[in-house]
Amino acid sequence: MNILLLGSGGREHALAWKMAASPLTDQLYCAPGNAGIEREATCVALNPANHAAVVAFCKSHAIDLVVVGPEAPLVAGIVDDLEAAGIKAFGPSKAAARLEGSKGFAKDLCRAHNIPTAAYERFAQAAPAKAYARARGAPIVVKADGLAAGKGVIVATTVAEAEAAIDMILGGGLGAAGAELVVEDFLEGEEASFFALCDGETALPLASAQDHKRVFDSDTGPNTGGMGAYSPAPVMTAEMTQRTLDEIVRPTLRAMKELGAPFKGVLFAGLMITRAGPQLIEYNIRFGDPECQPLMLRLKSDLVPALMAARDGMLKNFDLRWHDDAALTVVMATKGYPGDYAKGSVIDGLAEAAAVEGVEIFHAGTTIGADGRVIANGGRVLGVSAIGRTVADAQARAYAAVDKIRWPEGFCRRDIGWRAVARETVRMR
Numbered sequence: 001m002n003i004l005l006l007g008s009g010g011r012e013h014a015l016a017w018k019m020a021a022s023p024l025t026d027q028l029y030c031a032p033g034n035a036g037i038e039r040e041a042t043c044v045a046l047n048p049a050n051h052a053a054v055v056a057f058c059k060s061h062a063i064d065l066v067v068v069g070p071e072a073p074l075v076a077g078i079v080d081d082l083e084a085a086g087i088k089a090f091g092p093s094k095a096a097a098r099l100e101g102s103k104g105f106a107k108d109l110c111r112a113h114n115i116p117t118a119a120y121e122r123f124a125q126a127a128p129a130k131a132y133a134r135a136r137g138a139p140i141v142v143k144a145d146g147l148a149a150g151k152g153v154i155v156a157t158t159v160a161e162a163e164a165a166i167d168m169i170l171g172g173g174l175g176a177a178g179a180e181l182v183v184e185d186f187l188e189g190e191e192a193s194f195f196a197l198c199d200g201e202t203a204l205p206l207a208s209a210q211d212h213k214r215v216f217d218s219d220t221g222p223n224t225g226g227m228g229a230y231s232p233a234p235v236m237t238a239e240m241t242q243r244t245l246d247e248i249v250r251p252t253l254r255a256m257k258e259l260g261a262p263f264k265g266v267l268f269a270g271l272m273i274t275r276a277g278p279q280l281i282e283y284n285i286r287f288g289d290p291e292c293q294p295l296m297l298r299l300k301s302d303l304v305p306a307l308m309a310a311r312d313g314m315l316k317n318f319d320l321r322w323h324d325d326a327a328l329t330v331v332m333a334t335k336g337y338p339g340d341y342a343k344g345s346v347i348d349g350l351a352e353a354a355a356v357e358g359v360e361i362f363h364a365g366t367t368i369g370a371d372g373r374v375i376a377n378g379g380r381v382l383g384v385s386a387i388g389r390t391v392a393d394a395q396a397r398a399y400a401a402v403d404k405i406r407w408p409e410g411f412c413r414r415d416i417g418w419r420a421v422a423r424e425t426v427r428m429r
Helices: 010-020 051-060 071-075 078-084 103-112 126-136 159-173 238-258 292-298 303-312 350-354 391-402 418-428
Strands: 002-007 027-032 065-068 120-123 140-144 153-156 181-185 190-199 203-205 214-216 220-223 228-231 264-274 277-284 326-334 359-363 366-368 374-376 380-388
Touching: 002 010, 002 051, 010 027, 010 292, 010 303, 010 359, 010 380, 027 051, 051 078, 065 078, 065 303, 071 078, 103 120, 103 181, 103 238, 103 277, 120 126, 126 140, 126 159, 126 181, 140 159, 153 159, 153 220, 159 181, 190 238, 190 277, 190 303, 203 238, 228 292, 228 391, 238 264, 238 277, 264 303, 292 326, 292 359, 292 380, 326 391, 350 359, 350 391, 359 391, 380 391, 391 418
Parallel strands: 002 027, 002 065
Antiparallel strands: 120 181, 140 153, 140 181, 190 203, 190 264, 214 220, 228 326, 264 277, 326 380, 359 380, 366 374
16 A cells, blocks of 8 residues: 655654554555654655645656644645545544544533533633633633644633633634634643544444643643653553443544534543543644554554545444554653744764663654755754553663763653553552
């Protein structure tokens, strides 16, 4: 098969790494790719937002399957355009992608189908939104309705912070993504990431994972796109996994089918595990980044036929095998992220870091300089990943690799996986 992967982040590098190993893959292209993906695929200067150009490339290169990594092209309907041109594509349609493209749509769907989620209301005007926030009290969560590149969710610890967030979003601070917003109750508990391959009717759960959203150690500082992740997530017990499927994922698939927008692709449920059970924080419509990296390290099965089965509606009798080992990813970011940061700094020591046992380094915001050295070209830049017998083993290997990377302009959290490591320590006593 000739496969085209769309995207340029750490998620796409992990997918490229896994798909390149498939015996079904003849030629793997990635658009636009990055410095790390170049080792796995032929990178092409193609903008995923230009649907006509993507279709033309697929026709001229006999592409058998397009795998769409990021959310923006999915929300813009690239799968619809590819399928209309007779090109098979993995990912949801534009109508199904509203689960991520509109927070309000997803919340309304939850309310209509009794899917557990935080109490909320939707607003397009600041005054009623502020009145609602004052009535509910803090802490409270303010979310831009549309896609905001990971910057659209503000967890306000005071009402004043909530009001400032409302003014920022509805005042144009996030562009079109903030034309409307959702104000919802703050949920107490432990977060987890739950992924399922979906073919419109059947949901095939993937391994569990836990992300670390806050930028600094001990879960402090502003929210980010994710500073690290690990798999499996101990909080996702067999019971909690079953409840998530029964109470959240399967009702969502039924609801989307009823709406005439069956969901195919990866459904990513961001969960809060509360005393009452799993509650949906939000839906995403693609593999998580950085959760995809440890998931791909743990996936024993061939990824390509699984993606094809989801696209073709054939998941009912499909199964996946996973390594028992744990996997963990530490994100290295440019200093200043998630705020303003500089591009162009040189990263050295990657070969030494990759030589650590069990380590894979997935690139996100990188490019190659004129002298052949790796250059930081984004906020989140590297996903230093490792597999080990336990989360503590994987953590130790990942940080051993981090310490070999010479990049003064970069930083990372030093506590990725701390919850799971603490649980492992308790069990060993």
